[in-house]
Amino acid sequence: MAAQVEFPEIDIRQRLTVSKGYGVSEILVPDGSEFVGKTISDVDLSSKDLNVLTLNRGSKVIPNPRADRILEPGDKLLCFGKLESMRGMVPARAQRRRRPKVMDLPDTAVTNPDSDGHNGHD
Template identity: 60%
Template sequence: MAFPEIDVRQRLTVSTGYGVAEILVQASADLVGTTLGESGLRERDITVLTLQRGTLVVPNPKRGHVLEAGDRLLCFGKLEEMRSMIPGRRRRTRKVKRLPAEPIHDVVTPS
């Protein structure tokens, strides 16, 4: 069997809208405690290529692997579906000072 030099990105770009992305399983994610089979990723057209937990890397993980917070999943699938799994960034709220009830008058200092 010959293994010719190939551009992996080109091979994985099957059609528009598909690609490879890494998904971090957040502690608050619904995925925590579910198996890959129960996660619903396959139904969303996402295939997990590798699961990284700390220094352990599991290539082609089986459906029975239970997901934990902090797991990194290297996935191939619909980019839009994978984007939807990334939690939205929290917007910072500006601290607004309340105006005093009484108007502020300019204080004139004697010269």
């Protein structure tokens, strides 16, 4: 007789939000990334407190990919772990696109349209 496993009704979001600062995110391996040609174990995500849940390669989804799988350009790693670690893995180019760089204002004086030097409240 085959063993039966009962799966209780659970809220997956609740289970994946085990503690503050942890969650699930997708990490893209872009063309030219330092990860291309390396294995998942070479990238050493476990030291960053990250676990790879799935590897998306084109139309193929590889659940629980082996540590010796070599990463290719365009791979997407669905990871669970420290959100801060995952943010740090986003390429600088992508981060710059999301957050505009704050620039200093020029040192030129602001001119008042009132030419007589009054502020218009007299």
